[in-house]
Amino acid sequence: MDYLILVNRFEPLPEGYGEKLKLRTVQGKLFETQTAIMLETMLDDALDDGIRIRVISGYRSDDYQQMLREREISSNMGLGMDYLSAVRKTDKTLAPVGCSEHGTGLAADLCTCESDDVEPEFHRTAAGKWLCKRSSEYGFILRYPRFKEHITGIDYEPWHYRYVGRGAAKLISESGICLEEFLHFYSDKYTQC
Ligand SMILES: [Zn+2]
Structure with a gap:
């Protein structure tokens, strides 16, 4: 499984990708197995800190x-x-x-329990702040950050998290780069961590 797969409008998912995916549910939504395990662990740990996070979107078929x-x-x-x-x-x-990154099974849209849709101000909520600070420990990154729209091609999405593995997530979040920049500069050193 390539957890550093890049999927955007220039790099579509490889043919037949979805058929090979092994999926597992978290809060009724489907995710690639390892992503699901790490997401579940992250949400449980957030709950231990008194933060409830809702999963609103995971894997999407074409x-x-x-x-x-x-x-x-x-x-x-x-x-x-x-x-x-x-x-x-x-x-x-x-x-x-x-x-769509949601076709990889590695992406999750998350929100607070008071909502059932994505929240443009999610980063200002306790749940959004907790994720910003802690998600890389579980291998997740904020995939479409502010000020990187010209590189990702997607507007700022404080709710969209992407599993890339812990090593890559740590470097990406600490250096403030986005996945495209990471792959350009570092991917050969950080394959599957
Ligand atoms: Zn999303």
Whole structure:
């Protein structure tokens, strides 16, 4: 399993990737097995600190991603946008089919227990702050940080965490770089840790 796999609009998931994935659930959502184990441990430890974190999204099949995009595009068009503008706006938060990190089984959207959807101000909540500080201990990174939008191509998402393994997560969070920069500079030294 390649925990450092890069998936974005330029690098879609390899053909047949989803068929080989071994999945396991956390709070009713599916994740790659090792990711699920580490996510569960992280959420249990947060709970020990009095922080409840809800999992709202995990693995998404291509069909499900397609459905989410169609729904978002038509909702944007309902706000008066033409088709192309609606697609462009959707692209900022929902990747094209085959290009979403949620297709890897390594990504989790998390929120507070008071919510059942992503929260743009999640980083200001106790849960968001706990994750920012501690998630790398469990091998997770904040995948789409602020001020890296020009590199990741995705708007700041304080709720989207990605499993990369502990060694890589520690280096990424301590140096303030994003996954694309890490892979460019360090990936041959930090393979599977
Ligand atoms: Zn996400």
